[in-house]
Amino acid sequence: GAVVSQHPSRVICKSGTSVKIECRSLDFQATTMFWYRQFPKQSLMLMATSNEGSKATYEQGVEKDKFLINHASLTLSTLTVTSAHPEDSSFYICSASSGGVGELFFGEGSRLTVL
């Protein structure tokens, strides 16, 4: 099956610093990737839709200047949390579509802890 890899799996940073999370589709080309955020014991909240070669589409309430998304190639999307604060601590998950409607392949997730 299709494989999506995220890196890093865990990151701890100081408040005010920026953190970049990478999401790669390893064996298929992903025209669309989605970034989700998951709080403990809660569901996945869609943050943004990332389309290769164009600007990401952010969900209502998600600060696009805070969560920078770049989808520079068909196999790589990055999420940069800028000027991170403790409230940004969360589990961030990316997923990618290989073109089939609705079926997503998920990365392992990246746990961000901001001190």
Add this chain to the structure above:
Amino acid sequence: AQSVSQHNHHVILSEAASLELGCNYSYGGTVNLFWYVQYPGQHLQLLLKYFSGDPLVKGIKGFEAEFIKSKFSFNLRKPSVQWSDTAEYFCAVNAGYSSASKIIFGSGTRLSIRP
């Protein structure tokens, strides 16, 4: 806007018991429906999906779900659960027809199986 409701936050069953997890969605048009599962420490993965046709959908590991349009429901069922079914289950919906159509997740149901 689309939304998904999962009524049970935590379900505890004994092995061999039958399972039904509720899922209701709100959207007036045609939808695609999914159940995803997240085993402890693993990625989200697709259990089954409904696009059209037979409203009774069979998925992996003996799971099935029934789409009842009049009730806006897509409940997940399994006749006899196993300890290995312990996981978090997410119902999801998308209303588009392209790979860029976003998927909205329910809040999840944690299933615990007693050996």
